[in-house]
Amino acid sequence: MPTNALGREIPEEVAGRTLRPYQGAFVTIPAGRRAGGPLKTIRPGADKVAPSLEEAIRRSGLRDGMTISFHHSFRDGDRLVLPVVDACARLGIGDLRLFPTALFPCHEPLVRYIQEGVLTRIEGSLNGPIGAFVSQGGKLKEPPILRSHGGRWRAVACGEVGIDVAFIAASEADPYGNANGINGPHACGPISFSVIDSWCADHVVVVTDHLVPYPAVPPTIEQGYVDQVVVVDQVGDPAGIVTGTLRVTRSPTQLKIADLAVRAVEAAGLVRNGMGFQAGAGGISLAAQEILARRMKATGVRAAFAIGGTTRYLVAMLNEGLVGTILDGQAFDEEAIVSHRTNPRHQPMTPGFYADYNSLGCATYLLDFAFLGGTEVDLEFNVNVNTHSDGQLLHGIGGHQDVASGAGVTVITLPTLRGRVPMIRDQVTTVTTPGEVIDLVVTERGIAVNPRRADLAADLRRAGLPVRTLAEMKEEAERLVGAGKKPLFGDEIVGVIQWRDGTVIDVVRKVEGWQ
Amino acid sequence: MRPTQEASAGTEDRSDALVRVRPAGRLTVSVRTRTGPMYEEHIASLVRQALRGYGVDGAHVEVGEEGAYDHVILARLEAALARSLGSEELFRSALPVVDRTPTSRSRLRRSRLYVPGGGARLLAFADSFGPDCLLLDLEDAVALPEKDSARFLVRRVLATMDFGRTELWVRINPLDAGGADDLALVVGSRPHGICLPKAEDPAQVLALADLLASLEEAYSVPWPLWIMPIIESPRGVLAAADIARAAERVACLAFGAEDYTREVGARRSWETLLWARSQLVASAKASGVQASDTVYPNVEDEEGLRDEAQRARDLGFDGKGVIHPLQIGIVHGAFAPSAEEVAWARGAVEAAVAAAKEGRGVVAYQGRMIDRPVLERAKRILAQVGEGSDAD
Numbered sequence: 066m067p068t069n070a071l072g073r074e075i076p077e078e079v080a081g082r083t084l085r086p087y088q089g090a091f092v093t094i095p096a097g098r099r100a101g102g103p104l105k106t107i108r109p110g111a112d113k114v115a116p117s118l119e120e121a122i123r124r125s126g127l128r129d130g131m132t133i134s135f136h137h138s139f140r141d142g143d144r145l146v147l148p149v150v151d152a153c154a155r156l157g158i159g160d161l162r163l164f165p166t167a168l169f170p171c172h173e174p175l176v177r178y179i180q181e182g183v184l185t186r187i188e189g190s191l192n193g194p195i196g197a198f199v200s201q202g203g204k205l206k207e208p209p210i211l212r213s214h215g216g217r218w219r220a221v222a223c224g225e226v227g228i229d230v231a232f233i234a235a236s237e238a239d240p241y242g243n244a245n246g247i248n249g250p251h252a253c254g255p256i257s258f259s260v261i262d263s264w265c266a267d268h269v270v271v272v273t274d275h276l277v278p279y280p281a282v283p284p285t286i287e288q289g290y291v292d293q294v295v296v297v298d299q300v301g302d303p304a305g306i307v308t309g310t311l312r313v314t315r316s317p318t319q320l321k322i323a324d325l326a327v328r329a330v331e332a333a334g335l336v337r338n339g340m341g342f343q344a345g346a347g348g349i350s351l352a353a354q355e356i357l358a359r360r361m362k363a364t365g366v367r368a369a370f371a372i373g374g375t376t377r378y379l380v381a382m383l384n385e386g387l388v389g390t391i392l393d394g395q396a397f398d399e400e401a402i403v404s405h406r407t408n409p410r411h412q413p414m415t416p417g418f419y420a421d422y423n424s425l426g427c428a429t430y431l432l433d434f435a436f437l438g439g440t441e442v443d444l445e446f447n448v449n450v451n452t453h454s455d456g457q458l459l460h461g462i463g464g465h466q467d468v469a470s471g472a473g474v475t476v477i478t479l480p481t482l483r484g485r486v487p488m489i490r491d492q493v494t495t496v497t498t499p500g501e502v503i504d505l506v507v508t509e510r511g512i513a514v515n516p517r518r519a520d521l522a523a524d525l526r527r528a529g530l531p532v533r534t535l536a537e538m539k540e541e542a543e544r545l546v547g548a549g550k551k552p553l554f555g556d557e558i559v560g561v562i563q564w565r566d567g568t569v570i571d572v573v574r575k576v577e578g579w580q
Numbered sequence: 581m582r583p584t585q586e587a588s589a590g591t592e593d594r595s596d597a598l599v600r601v602r603p604a605g606r607l608t609v610s611v612r613t614r615t616g617p618m619y620e621e622h623i624a625s626l627v628r629q630a631l632r633g634y635g636v637d638g639a640h641v642e643v644g645e646e647g648a649y650d651h652v653i654l655a656r657l658e659a660a661l662a663r664s665l666g667s668e669e670l671f672r673s674a675l676p677v678v679d680r681t682p683t684s685r686s687r688l689r690r691s692r693l694y695v696p697g698g699g700a701r702l703l704a705f706a707d708s709f710g711p712d713c714l715l716l717d718l719e720d721a722v723a724l725p726e727k728d729s730a731r732f733l734v735r736r737v738l739a740t741m742d743f744g745r746t747e748l749w750v751r752i753n754p755l756d757a758g759g760a761d762d763l764a765l766v767v768g769s770r771p772h773g774i775c776l777p778k779a780e781d782p783a784q785v786l787a788l789a790d791l792l793a794s795l796e797e798a799y800s801v802p803w804p805l806w807i808m809p810i811i812e813s814p815r816g817v818l819a820a821a822d823i824a825r826a827a828e829r830v831a832c833l834a835f836g837a838e839d840y841t842r843e844v845g846a847r848r849s850w851e852t853l854l855w856a857r858s859q860l861v862a863s864a865k866a867s868g869v870q871a872s873d874t875v876y877p878n879v880e881d882e883e884g885l886r887d888e889a890q891r892a893r894d895l896g897f898d899g900k901g902v903i904h905p906l907q908i909g910i911v912h913g914a915f916a917p918s919a920e921e922v923a924w925a926r927g928a929v930e931a932a933v934a935a936a937k938e939g940r941g942v943v944a945y946q947g948r949m950i951d952r953p954v955l956e957r958a959k960r961i962l963a964q965v966g967e968g969s970d971a972d
Binding site for chain 1: 613618645646651
């Protein structure tokens with residue numbers, strides 16, 4: 066079987082789709098022109114408001130085999146995906162391809178629709194229960210394709226994925242289709258993930274529970290791209306936006322890792338006026354951000370910008386003047402939603418602005434440093450965020466690839482052991498992000514520096530920081546728990562992991578046993 | 581041998597294991613692990629091997645683990661077996677212990693981190709915190725019904741985990757309240773020293789020193805364990821000098837302000853504790869041992885900790901207790917030598933080296949004689965800023 070640049074076996078095609086093997090983080094040169102939706106027009110006096118979701122689906126012309134898309138700004142509080150799929154089932158429409166920006170545990174009932182054949186394909190992150198279900202194999206017509214946030218935007222913008230009907234949940238909309246996520250009783254923050262869907266889908270349905278007289282502002286989704294508007298009782302539950310991981314940790318180990326991570330970027334001279342940074346929403350990354358804020362306050366350093374997902378911790382930095390501007394793809398809590406609505410320095414940002422490989426500017430490319438997590442890392446610095454060491458496909462890529470490939474110094478923070486499972490492996494179960502774009506791995510046992518960053522190793526040693534090798538830390542962890550068995554993978558592919566340029570960095574195979 | 585009573589030990593908390601032992605005619609082991617097939621067989625064979633090692637040929641053992649390391653599972657197994665047998669005698673034998681080197685009496689002891697000895701969760705990463713001294717606590721941090729189980733856990737943690745340059749201490753219970761049982765299990769795992777709580781009388785120190793001497797011999801421990809009496813009562817403060825001088829093994833006096841304040845009826849502040857601290861430092865220094873200040877209980881208040889640590893240092897303390905790993909860096913910062921001290925230490929060491937080369941016995945630097953304690957102090961200062969030999 067052919068292998069990609071990382072030595073991963075990638076079949077030439079899967080379910081009739083040709084797979085292009087990953088060649089390197091910045092090797093692909095795009096060709097062709099941007100895609101777009103069909104040209105349409107309407108006359109003055111036209112009415113876009115449909116009486117119900119079901120009627121909107123009927124009017125959209127959705128048929129068997131088509132693709133429907135959604136955003137995930139309500140995260141675990143989403144109330145649109147299930148009602149739409151359910152309405153499709155009632156209308157007798159099946160064999161659909163689901164193309165969300167992400168799925169959450171609340172979407173577990175989709176399992177039934179997969180079993181019933183209403184959904185036969187999924188392209189998008191497979192979090193939690195759906196991932197566990199799909200990992201069993203044999204459930205979908207085609208293995209899911211997972212993309213980063215920037216990768217999904219690219220796939221739509223270049224026509225790799227065609228959307229037949231885009232359903233866009235909006236906390237506020239007007240009857241002409243202008244829509245946003247920042248106003249209304251169930252505001253969720255930016256809904257800019259859906260902007261590309263509105264531009265490129267054949268048909269666009271805005272769904273809201275808060276219809277206001279024209280014009281709804283800001284029009285994140287613009288009237289000119291919207292076919293229909295539907296009013297429902299509740300489009301999403303903002304309480305579901307905050308999930309357990311979005312809190313600063315109290316764990317001494319995680320705090321220690323966070324502390325080391327901040328010391329590392331300080332030692333590298335990156336904590337300075339005018340910097341840009343991003344911290345993920347995991348417990349360690351949030352803690353690192355909070356420690357960073359304290360150091361910045363003590364030393365008078367101001368960041369020019371920070372990239373969200375935004376939590377109250379980042380909002381506090383904006384309000385205290387530690388951060389000049391937040392560029393925000395999604396809100397992770399109520400404070401972020403309010404800040405986005407009220408503070409002009411809290412700017413929404415599309416995934417295209419953030420990280421589209423096929424573009425002339427990515428916000429992530431201007432990051433001086435970033436703190437990211439992972440489920441595993443290997444001796445080549447490759448990072449896995451999609452599967453666990455038991456081979457289960459449980460997480461989406463999020464912005465991991467986008468941030469890692471852009472940031473000047475990408476810091477992966479993770480403990481050497483989760484429970485009794487070692488996180489440093491000889492080879493990661495699945496490569497999500499290649500070692501080529503990872504600079505530091507920080508664990509509670511020390512900091513591993515990618516050998517291609519000898520400059521950083523020197524900086525860290527000079528600052529007295531514990532520079533270790535991944536092999537040493539792996540050995541220390543395994544001494545406490547043993548190496549354990551590894552899953553044996555069969556031939557069936559249950560997931561395709563795209564690199565952000567559209568090539569395939571890895572595939573996830575079904576677990577057949579243990580060795 | 582076959583256990584006759586059902587017994588269990590451990591918890592279903594994260595990083596822990598619950599091990600249940602039931603009487604049975606043959607040996608059966610069942611394992612429930614969060615990791616599934618990844619570690620199921622590994623854990624079963626670990627447990628079987630340990631049971632065979634202890635000569636148990638009939639028992640049903642159930643292990644439910646929630647991310648427990650191998651040594652935690654073994655410690656819980658041993659505690660359950662001991663409970664079932666009604667005796668710890670079987671386990672009073674040496675375990676294979678990870679490579680560990682002795683420490684010097686005057687080593688750097690800026691921080692002493694307390695970690696509860698009973699809970700597996702905080703111990704899971706205890707080898708990564710990097711204090712100068714780690715205190716595995718069997719006393720105040722462990723509830724009475726778990727005292728036995730905790731000493732099994734500490735015994736295994738000490739034997740298994742590599743703590744690098746950290747000096748390892750066990751705070752035992754008072755000798756007449758379980759402390760002797762603690763020692764009988766943990767000394768074989770080669771900690772560097774024992775913390776004696778509620779020290780009030782030199783006789784307590786002598787009793788501990790005698791016990792240690794016989795256990796060290798029984799376990800072939802290749803170094804004498806240090807003693808750190810914890811002075812935490814008005815009687816203790818008054819007897820501090822005698823306590824410090826009671827045995828050669830005493831390396832450091834530690835102050836425990838919580839109990840002291842309560843017993844005296846004082847309100848805790850720098851001023852109200854100043855006399856006790858001064859008395860403790862003077863007693864220690866007059867006896868040639870180190871002094872370590874009490875813990876700062878408010879983990880959130882970094883400024884308060886920094887301030888108190890600096891004051892303690894100015895008063896003559898060599899270190900301070902900490903209750904959270906993030907307090908370590910702050911305390912080390914407060915106890916860092918000043919630039920003048922570092923310059924002096926460098927000069928003093930250079931002068932001593934030069935004198936040794938020239939075969940001169942008497943060393944003078946800046947007009948002052950550099951005798952051995954002064955030279956050791958200079959070396960310790962340099963070690964603190966990463967110069968010269970290591971922390972020992």
